[in-house]
Structures are given as structure tokens and as C-alpha cells.
Amino acid sequence: MVVRNAHNDVTEWDGEESGVEQEPELIARTADELVGDLNKQQSEAVQYRGAALLIGAGAGSGKTRVLTRRIAWILSQFGAWPSQILAITFTNKAAAEMRERLTALIGPVAQRMWVSTFHSACVRILRRDGKALGLKSGFSIYDSADSERLVKIIATEFNVDVKRYTPRSILGRISDYKNQLIGWRAQLAAYAPDFKPGSRNYRISKFDNVEELYAIIYAEYEHRLAMANAVDFDDLIVRTVELLRDHPDVADYYRHKFRYILVDEYQDTNHAQYVLIRELAGVDAGETPAPTATAAGRQGPAWVTVVGDSDQSIYAFRGADIRNIQDFEEDFPNAKTILLEQNYRSTQTILDAANAVISHNEGRKPKKLWTAVGKGEPIVGYAADNAQQEAVWVASEIARLHAEDGVAYSDMAIMYRANAQSRSLEEALINAGLPYQLIGGTKFYERKEIKDALAYLQAILNPADDVNLRRILNVPKRGLGARAESIVLEYARERGTSFFDALMHMEQIEDMPTRTAKGLKAFRDLMASMSAFARANINKPSDIVAEVLAKSGLLEELQKSVDPQDQSRVENLSQLQSTAAEYEQNTPDATLGGFLETTALVADSDQLPNGNEDSGKVTMMTLHTAKGLEYPVVFLTGLEQGTFPHSRSLEDTAELSEERRLAYVGITRAKRRLYITRAAVRAQWGQANEMLPSQFLEEIPDELIDWKRRETGSERMRTGWGDGDEFGGWDDEDDFSSGPTFGTASYGSYGSSHGSAYGSGSTGRWGSAAHRSNGSRSGSTYGSGRSSGTYGSSSRYGSHSSGTRGGRISTRHVTPKSGGTSMPVSSLQKDNGLNIGDFSIGDYVTHDQYGLGKVVDLQDKGRNSVITIDFGSDGVKRLMLRVAPIEKL
DNA sequence: GGTAAAAGACTTTTT
DNA sequence: GTCTTTTACC
Numbered sequence: 001m002v003v004r005n006a007h008n009d010v011t012e013w014d015g016e017e018s019g020v021e022q023e024p025e026l027i028a029r030t031a032d033e034l035v036g037d038l039n040k041q042q043s044e045a046v047q048y049r050g051a052a053l054l055i056g057a058g059a060g061s062g063k064t065r066v067l068t069r070r071i072a073w074i075l076s077q078f079g080a081w082p083s084q085i086l087a088i089t090f091t092n093k094a095a096a097e098m099r100e101r102l103t104a105l106i107g108p109v110a111q112r113m114w115v116s117t118f119h120s121a122c123v124r125i126l127r128r129d130g131k132a133l134g135l136k137s138g139f140s141i142y143d144s145a146d147s148e149r150l151v152k153i154i155a156t157e158f159n160v161d162v163k164r165y166t167p168r169s170i171l172g173r174i175s176d177y178k179n180q181l182i183g184w185r186a187q188l189a190a191y192a193p194d195f196k197p198g199s200r201n202y203r204i205s206k207f208d209n210v211e212e213l214y215a216i217i218y219a220e221y222e223h224r225l226a227m228a229n230a231v232d233f234d235d236l237i238v239r240t241v242e243l244l245r246d247h248p249d250v251a252d253y254y255r256h257k258f259r260y261i262l263v264d265e266y267q268d269t270n271h272a273q274y275v276l277i278r279e280l281a282g283v284d285a286g287e288t289p290a291p292t293a294t295a296a297g298r299q300g301p302a303w304v305t306v307v308g309d310s311d312q313s314i315y316a317f318r319g320a321d322i323r324n325i326q327d328f329e330e331d332f333p334n335a336k337t338i339l340l341e342q343n344y345r346s347t348q349t350i351l352d353a354a355n356a357v358i359s360h361n362e363g364r365k366p367k368k369l370w371t372a373v374g375k376g377e378p379i380v381g382y383a384a385d386n387a388q389q390e391a392v393w394v395a396s397e398i399a400r401l402h403a404e405d406g407v408a409y410s411d412m413a414i415m416y417r418a419n420a421q422s423r424s425l426e427e428a429l430i431n432a433g434l435p436y437q438l439i440g441g442t443k444f445y446e447r448k449e450i451k452d453a454l455a456y457l458q459a460i461l462n463p464a465d466d467v468n469l470r471r472i473l474n475v476p477k478r479g480l481g482a483r484a485e486s487i488v489l490e491y492a493r494e495r496g497t498s499f500f501d502a503l504m505h506m507e508q509i510e511d512m513p514t515r516t517a518k519g520l521k522a523f524r525d526l527m528a529s530m531s532a533f534a535r536a537n538i539n540k541p542s543d544i545v546a547e548v549l550a551k552s553g554l555l556e557e558l559q560k561s562v563d564p565q566d567q568s569r570v571e572n573l574s575q576l577q578s579t580a581a582e583y584e585q586n587t588p589d590a591t592l593g594g595f596l597e598t599t600a601l602v603a604d605s606d607q608l609p610n611g612n613e614d615s616g617k618v619t620m621m622t623l624h625t626a627k628g629l630e631y632p633v634v635f636l637t638g639l640e641q642g643t644f645p646h647s648r649s650l651e652d653t654a655e656l657s658e659e660r661r662l663a664y665v666g667i668t669r670a671k672r673r674l675y676i677t678r679a680a681v682r683a684q685w686g687q688a689n690e691m692l693p694s695q696f697l698e699e700i701p702d703e704l705i706d707w708k709r710r711e712t713g714s715e716r717m718r719t720g721w722g723d724g725d726e727f728g729g730w731d732d733e734d735d736f737s738s739g740p741t742f743g744t745a746s747y748g749s750y751g752s753s754h755g756s757a758y759g760s761g762s763t764g765r766w767g768s769a770a771h772r773s774n775g776s777r778s779g780s781t782y783g784s785g786r787s788s789g790t791y792g793s794s795s796r797y798g799s800h801s802s803g804t805r806g807g808r809i810s811t812r813h814v815t816p817k818s819g820g821t822s823m824p825v826s827s828l829q830k831d832n833g834l835n836i837g838d839f840s841i842g843d844y845v846t847h848d849q850y851g852l853g854k855v856v857d858l859q860d861k862g863r864n865s866v867i868t869i870d871f872g873s874d875g876v877k878r879l880m881l882r883v884a885p886i887e888k889l
Numbered sequence: 890g891g892t893a894a895a896a897g898a899c900t901t902t903t904t
Numbered sequence: 905g906t907c908t909t910t911t912a913c914c
Binding site: 090091117143144234236237315317418420477479480481482602604622623624644648649658684685 | 903
Binding site: 420423683684685686687 | 905906
């Protein structure tokens with residue numbers, strides 16, 4: 001193993017040198033390697049010595065870079081062990097990226113570090129120490145659908161009017177309680193002291209106090225979760241906090257283990273997560289550090305570094321509390337704040353727009369992003385008559401950029417507020433023959449067939465899991481309907497045991513129809529046999545998946561079906577099989593439980609190809625999913641009052657502020673070119689609505705925008721712009737109206753008039769979804785029959801290895817199902833997605849072959865940009881950026 | 890208990 | 905316009 005130090009020049013590190021796995025050694029980096037190429041603030045943040053550091057990192061300010069360098073700094077300069085570091089992100093993708101960059105920086109030891117999401121870190125803790133809370137091994141993690149199911153079961157039992165109090169809204173309230181660390185005992189004591197969780201036949205009689213209703217369902221929900229040996233998403237955090245608070249020995253262990261805690265996207269933490277950090281760090285544990293400490297040492301609270309940008313807080317709806325970051329300096333003693341305001345991503349024009357929009361938010365700390373990149377091109381605006389036309393224009397602009405300017409499809413992204421907006425855009429791209437990938441929508445692991453298969457696995461692993469067991473009782477159909485279920489359930493409730501227990505003792509149930517008894521026995525035997533198989537092969541999850549798919553009849557039922565949608569379901573199941581095989585291959589100590597965990601904690605954004613991969617496709621996603629990403633060209637669509645900002649946020653200042661931050665996030669995703677579009681008429685759930693321009697458009701200084709079409713046809717006629725008599729304006733596309741300021745009637749006041757006009761509108765002309773093939777939006781078999789040739793080589797990239805987890809990427813291409821072996825992505829790459837604008841002279845990079853190098857020259861030739869790198873002993877090389885196997889450090 | 894047709898709800902954003 | 909849930913009938 002090669003160690004780098006101050007006097008070694010760059011040394012070759014040949015990853016293939018040893019067949020035997022060794023204890024990976026830490027690559028020690030010199031101070032100059034870690035901060036030599038950083039700006040003053042970045043460098044200060046990397047080196048800061050102190051117990052609490054807040055890095056206020058504006059969009060594109062090199063946040064991840066600072067974070068990874070700081071970790072390397074702590075290791076090499078503070079003398080910390082890799083095992084003493086806990087780095088937390090929100091998404092798996094961010095965690096994977098950080099780990100990857102750390103590996104490049106400090107070597108393979110990074111693979112073993114705690115670099116993970118809040119949720120998976122907590123799972124890890126709970127798996128190890130959850131026994132103290134009564135969690136048995138193999139506990140289930142309920143996703144929101146499972147939780148909703150459970151709430152619905154409870155609410156129905158309690159005779160709650162689920163039309164009025166939907167399971168979702170009840171669950172939302174429960175989630176709020178949890179995020180605030182308000183326990184069910186407290187709620188029960190306050191609002192329903194007479195209720196005992198688990199007691200039968202309790203009826204909520206009076207509805208004059210909704211708090212009582214919530215308190216009771218909350219308590220019962222928690223009770224059932226405990227019975228089922230299950231936790232929900234929020235519990236992962238909450239129960240870990242509980243563990244640390246109530247079990248000093250456990251808390252002690254982690255407090256002395258993690259001496260440095262780093263949290264990314266701190267503005268998105270909720271109260272529970274905030275407390276978790278405090279507990280883990282031992283801020284309130286009362287230990288005092290050695291007075292002369294220059295590092296976290298062994299005693300006293302761990303050193304906490306948080307990185308965030310309050311202007312990018314967009315998850316308040318999920319409980320994120322912006323005060324966590326705003327109050328950091330008061331919350332953590334002797335906290336230091338360092339602001340990173342230099343942006344390395346976008347042009348000044350784009351930043352000016354972002355700054356202008358965000359400045360309309362009240363009560364924020366002023367912050368101004370700036371860049372050395374230069375002014376760049378103006379923002380391009382377009383006002384369409386309707387959503388379809390907007391989509392067609394976006395598609396044509398993408399085609400033009402690709403053809404005329406050589407912009408790679410993968411360098412362009414279309415963003416929108418809500419998933420529902422993707423439809424018309426998708427259609428336009430299909431019609432234009434443009435390759436795309438859509439992120440989000442119905443997630444892979446939320447599909448029915450996948451959830452069914454996972455329910456079997458979960459029930460095998462954790463028989464007490466009532467929700468999953470009951471889910472599969474009659475899936476596939478085996479003649480065990482509501483009646484059979486209720487017989488078993490009744491017995492279970494009488495005896496206060498689980499559904500599983502009741503099933504095991506079904507012989508004692510009286511008055512059971514023979515047919516039902518037969519069916520139940522068959523089901524029980526099936527589960528028993530699969531369970532035996534699983535026990536015998538517990539570290540071969542892919543074999544267990546295969547067994548379940550075959551024995552359960554899930555696969556058979558779908559294969560027999562004539563419904564074309566079921567065909568794609570079969571494919572999805574086979575993909576699940578591949579994912580399991582992949583997991584098994586990549587995980588040394590693979591278990592069924594471990595596999596289920598990976599399926600439980602995935603997000604849409606995890607589905608995105610990371611950095612250096614060129615998907616060859618335009619990316620479409622919601623603004624929320626886009627956070628943390630960047631693209632040379634960004635289309636921000638649907639800038640209308642009611643669409644964006646969303647209608648539900650128009651009346652509330654706080655919510656409107658969040659929408660504005662979302663706009664800020666969207667704008668700052670763009671590196672070179674930003675497009676903003678809107679539609680005058682947009683159909684939502686079948687109805688065409690007339691939409692006013694988004695107020696955010698008005699907040700962008702007019703001189704920054706080059707309007708290709710400023711007003712729509714109908715607006716011009718109404719406002720008398722041009723000649724009233726003429727039918728001017730109905731012609732679309734190349735209408736380069738360059739009129740003076742246009743803020744007349746239609747741009748006047750937004751507030752109250754929104755949504756009042758219901759245009760009979762001209763929608764529909766652009767064709768309805770006639771050719772959407774099978775109604776399934778799953779995409780895997782999406783219109784495979786039509787003209788696949790048009791889509792170039794993108795099929796080769798279809799669903800590559802890293803793309804089998806979570807979320808959906810739909811493309812027009814059928815994923816080639818060749819056994820599930822993953823192809824090495826690198827060999828397929830034609831374009832690594834790197835951008836010349838991201839490099840500056842003096843940057844360090846690693847090359848797959850030559851190792852570490854320093855950038856000495858850059859030639860911006862668009863797609864053919866050349867980067868010149870000094871690799872020390874290997875000489876100075878000129879490389880074509882787009883194909884160079886390099887990574888920026 | 891299973892199937893098909895009809896009604897109804899739904900859209901923010903997600904770990 | 906789509907997806908889920910309810911209802912009517914076999």
C-alpha cells in the first residue's frame with residue numbers, strides 16, 4: 001500500500017496489486033494538497049479547530065469539496081482515526097458521492113467509514129443496540145405506504161370517519177409529533193388519559209376534540225408497530241434519540257466513538273435530527289474537554305461541523321426546521337461561522353437572478369453569491385399558450401442546442417415543481433425523438449408487485465410483522481379474502497397476539513369453514529417452507545428472492561396474465577432479483593435483512609447516474625430532486641402562479657418563502673444557460689386553467705432575461721398589445737416579441753385574482769395522450785414497438801448497474817434483461833460529463849492511470865475542451881476532457 | 890370470494 | 905386524466 005506524504009512525489013497506486021484484502025491504510029495528505037487550491041474561506045473552513053463550526057455554503061460554493069477536505073484534514077492534521085468520524089448526508093447519493101471523493105483523497109479506508117444518511121446511520125445503530133428498546137433483530141422498516149395502511153386499519157377499527165380524517169392526514173400529524181420528539185405518552189396524558197393502547201373495543205365517541213383522536217391513534221399506532229417489531233421512517237431517528245437518552249451505556253459508547261461529526265444540508269434537519277446530533281456529540285453530557293485541546297481528543301463533546309445554506313431549505317413540509325441552522329451559533333457553545341460565497345458553478349447572470357429572487361424573502365441573513373466566471377449568456381424566457389406548447393418549445397430548443405451548439409443531451413435538464421407536470425414534457429420529447437430519463441414518480445420499490453415480493457421477504461424475516469403478513473395473505477389469490485383474514489385477526493386480538501401467532505394456532509379457532517382452514521393451512525405451510533429455506537440460506541438473499549418468487553406464485557400469476565402491464569411487472573420482479581444478486585455480490589456479509597434495508601431507504605435522487613457517467617439523455621425531475629445537482633443547461637418550466645409557486649402556498653408567507661427558496665435552488669442548478677418558461681393555460685386533473693405568470697418571474701431583473709416570447713396570444717389580445725383588430729399572436733414559436741416593458745394588466749396584481757379565470761382555453765389541440773402506450777407510467781416497456789432507432793445509442797445505457805436501486809428512470813427503452821450481471825460502466829462511456837468550467841488552473845485531479853496531477857492549462861472548446869495536466873514523474877499530458885478518466889479533487 | 894365496471898379522489902415537494 | 909376504492913353481480 002502506498003502512502004503519500006510531504007516528501008514523496010506522487011506515487012503510483014495500482015489498485016490491482018494485491019489479491020488478498022489488507023487492512024486499508026490511510027493516505028496522509030499534505031496541508032498543501034488539502035488546501036493549496038482552495039480560496040481563503042474554504043481553506044479556513046477546512047482547517048478550523050474548534051468544537052462547533054457552521055459552514056454557510058451558498059449554492060455551488062464547493063461545499064462537498066470543503067467537507068471532504070476537512071475530513072481528510074482532521075485525519076491527517078488532527079491525528080484522528082477514520083473510525084472516529086461520522087459524516088451524515090440526507091440522500092444515499094450524496095453519501096456515495098462523498099465516500100467516493102474521500103476514497104480518492106485518503107484511500108480505500110474511506111470505504112469503511114461511517115459516511116451515510118441520517119436514516120441508514122440510525123438503522124445501523126438500532127441494529128446493533130435496538131435490543132435495549134425492545135427491537136428484535138430483523139425488525140421491519142415501514143415506508144409511508146405501510147404506515148398508512150396501519151393507520152387506516154386502526155382508524156377503521158376505531159370507527160373514525162376516514163373520509164374526514166384520512167389516514168394520510170393522521171399519519172402526517174403523527175409524523176409531526178415524532179419530528180418534534182413529542183411522545184405518544186405525553187399526547188395521551190394530555191388528551192385521552194383513559195385510553196390504553198392495545199385495548200379492544202374502544203370507540204372514540206365524541207369528536208369535539210380532534211387532539212384526542214390523534215392522540216389515541218398515535219398511541220395505538222405505536223403500540224402496533226411495537227407488536228409488529230417494526231419502525232417507520234421517523235422512528236429511525238426518534239427511536240435512536242430515545243436509545244441515546246435512556247441508555248447511558250449506549251450513549252457513552254457512541255459519544256466516545258464519534259469524535260468528529262459532520263452534517264451536510266444542515267438546513268434540512270428537523271428537530272429530532274438536531275437532537276440526535278446533539279446527543280451523539282454529547283453536547284449536553286457535561287463532559288469538559290481538556291483545556292488545552294487542539295483536537296476533539298477523548299473527552300468532552302465531539303467536534304461538530306455542519307454545512308448548509310438556509311436559502312436552500314426546501315423541506316419544511318417534512319418537518320425541516322430552518323431555525324436549526326439559524327440558531328446554530330446560540331445552540332453550540334463557541335460556534336464559529338464561515339461563509340462561502342464564491343460560486344464556482346454558474347455565470348454571473350444566473351447568480352444575479354438567483355440573488356434577486358431570494359432577496360425577496362424576509363428575515364434572512366443577507367448573502368450574495370458571486371463568481372469569477374463572468375456574465376455569460378442572458379437567461380432565455382418563453383411564454384407559451386399552454387403546457388403542450390411549452391413542452392414542444394422546450395423540446396425544440398433542446399434539439400437545437402444539441403444540433404447547433406453540440407450540447408450533450410446529458411448536459412441538459414428539465415425541472416418542474418410537481419411530478420404531474422412531466423407528462424406533456426415527456427410527450428414532446430418523445431415526439432421530437434429526444435432521449436430522456438425521468439427521475440421520480442412511482443418509485444421502483446413502491447410498485448405493487450415489488451412491495452408484494454418484499455412483503456414476503458419481510459414476513460419471513462419478521463413473522464410478527466402484521467402489516468406485511470396480512471398484505472400477502474391473499475396475494476396471489478388463494479381464496480383467503482376478508483372473511484378468512486378477519487377470523488384469524490379476531491382470534492389474534494382476543495389473545496393479544498400477532499397475526500402470525502394466531503395463524504400458528506389456527507387449529508384452536510372454532511367454527512372455521514373447512515375451505516378457509518384448508519387455505520390457511522396451505523398458506524402457513526408455504527410460509528414455513530420458505531422460512532426454512534431462508535434460514536438455511538440467510539446470507540444468500542438472491543437465492544431467497546428466487547425461492548419466494550417461484551414458490552409464492554407471484555411470478556406465475558403475472559406470467560400467466562394477458563394484461564400487457566403484467567409483462568412489465570414480471571420484468572420488474574426480475575429486476576428485483578438482479579438487485580438482490582448485485583447486493584449479494586457487493587456486500588461481504590450479505591444477509592436478507594441487509595438487503596431489505598437497502599430497499600427501504602432509497603430515494604429518487606439515488607437513481608441518478610453519478611458525476612462521470614454520461615447517460616446520453618436529457619434529465620427530467622422535480623426541483624426537490626434537483627437539489628445538489630448541476631447542469632450546463634437548465635429548463636425551469638411552469639413558472640406560473642399556482643404551479644410555481646404552488647397554489648397551496650400562495651396564501652402563507654412562510655410557505656411562499658419556501659417556494660422562493662425552491663426557485664433559488666432551481667436557478668442555481670444552471671451552470672451556463674438558464675431557460676425559464678411558463679404556460680398561459682395549464683390543464684390540471686382534466687380541467688384547463690388559465691394561469692398568470694409566476695411572481696418569481698417579476699422578481700428577476702428584466703435586463704437579465706431575453707424573452708423569446710413574452711406574452712401569449714390571448715394575453716396580448718386582452719391587453720391590447722399590438723393591434724387589437726389583428727389576429728396577431730396566435731402564431732406561436734418564432735415570435736420574437738421585443739416590446740418594451742409589458743407589465744400591464746396581466747402582470748399587475750397577482751395576489752387575489754389568481755385562479756379566478758377558468759379559460760375554456762385552447763388545450764386539447766396539442767393532442768391528448770393518445771399514444772401513451774399501456775397506461776402504465778412505469779416506462780420499462782414503454783412503447784417498445786415504436787421506432788426505437790430514433791433514440792440513438794441510449795439503449796446501451798439503459799438501466800446500468802448502479803441504476804437498479806430505487807426510484808424510476810423511465811426511458812423509451814426496454815432494459816435488456818441479460819441475467820442481471822452488471823456491466824462496467826466505464827467501458828461504455830463516451831463522455832464523462834466533466835465540464836471545463838469546473839476546472840481552474842491549479843486544481844488537483846486524479847487520473848485512473850497517472851494518479852494525482854495538477855491542472856496547468858485549460859482550453860475551452862466546448863465539447864472538445866482540452867485540459868493539460870502535470871502528472872509529476874509521468875510528465876505533462878494534454879487530455880480531451882470529455883474522455884479523460886480523471887476526477888477533480 | 891372473485892371479477893368487472895363505476896365512482897371517487899387526487900397532486901406538491903420525500904428520507 | 906389517472907389511480908385507487910367501492911359496488912354490483914357472478
